[in-house]
Amino acid sequence: MIDVSSSEFRIFAPVFVFLAGLCFGSFLNVCIYRIPLGQSVLHPPSSCPKCKNRLKAKDLIPVFSYIFLKGKCRYCNEPVSIQYPVVEMITSVIWLIIYLRYGFTIEAAGLILLFTILIPVFFIDLQHMIIPNGLVLSGLIGGAAVFLYHVFIKPFGLYESALWYTPLIGMFSSSLILFAVALIGLAIYKNDGAMGMGDVKIFMPIGLFLGWKLSLLTLVISVLLGGITSIILLLFKIKDRKSAIPFGPFIITAALFSALYGNQFLRWYLSICY
Template sequence: MVEIFYYTYVIIVGLLIGSFLNVCICRIPKGESIVTPSSHCVKCDHKLKWFELIPVFSYLFLKGKCRKCGEKISLRYALVEMLTALIFVILFHKYGIEKIGDFIAAAFFMSVMIVVFFIDLEHMIIPNGVVVTGIIGGMAAGIYSAFINPLEIYGDDKWWNPFLGAVIGFGVLLLIALLGYLVYRTEDVMGGGDIKIFAPIGLFLGWKMALMTFFISVILAGIVSVILILLKIKDRKSGIPFGPFIVAGTFLTYLFGWDLLNWYIERVFG
């Protein structure tokens, strides 16, 4: 019964945070405040009542339309809420109540990364404000790990691990961007947002798992890009945002990063 209570609580929190993430995804690219004004219909400016703000259920109750003007509500709102709850549940299943610090750190950062995923997918940008939020949270995670309880994802109890991760994560992508510019004479090899987001990734995951995130992200991007080209959805000159692959790579690293690294070391050096 206690375990059911924990999971139910995590789902509810995930849905509520997902609702807030929708506000961030919608307003941040426009340069609008995520605090004011209160939630409203983007077409008729109808201020939403409390029963119109219940995650997922309000969308279903309203049949995906504004109660006042009938404007369609994007399915993305419900998807973000459900995705956030699902990610929270998976992370909680991995860490459990015994490693609540690990869970909170991972859940916070994946919330930031969900915002990155949808903004970059639609606008092909990773706003500086989102990166800064990740950096502040990552520094807090590093301090927690150093003085209270080491986070499992770092793989050790060295206080400098996350800070080295930020330097290496940011530095590796910056180096790739510089080399790409020198070889191809274009700035399109690596976006500025993609480079900057690896600073908080390094802070939250440590230097080894930051590199693992990069490798997984590149592999995912390569596979999906080839599929899209073969299906003629994209061509070789089409721009494909790298951010969503970084987000997916980060989540997979949380779940399997150390297992993949140990498997690789055993195969190559064992």
């Protein structure tokens, strides 16, 4: 039996969560590289994408291998993308923040699962302008598990509601709004430039995990982030009016804020409005 109140647990649990996040971040790098290429994330073992030499265990130590090898492949001496340690650190930091926020709870486990799925979505959409269906499906399966827990075992804390249909409303509320935007964009521009269907679909697992209130908050924040970023890019002529900007990273950034602080933010906002 784990004594979560012991001083040893309070000391070592955050360290374990951080290190586990680093290890999973290394795997997420594999997902980010291989999924857009239609390759298996499990086989074959990792290799240098340039010289194709198979990497050994000592080459795959998260973050530290990159530092020790000075950002270069051990075999061909070609530069290794900074993305690899960045993804590993982002994953470990997000895991740690979630654990410190929610502790040793089912809510923490659910959010760690959700953002382990969303981190590859962030980088794949940023690089390729796609949100793979396999990642959406993985999120839906995880969200379904949270839904069953909420209905049959105990209300899921993030919902702040015992109503059994709360996650189902969350699953469809923001998705349907974005779907309507996509249809309007299709009617006006004759293409899906206004909103990609991947953005519509990724809100479904987010809504299952976060519930309808936090899902709608995520939608509002992501639109604000996307709008502000687009204006800045246009002002500095980094993008023009015809350029496509991936919306997935804004959704995921907003979802992280909502998951960590959304309910407190909504209570504060309502307190100053009413």
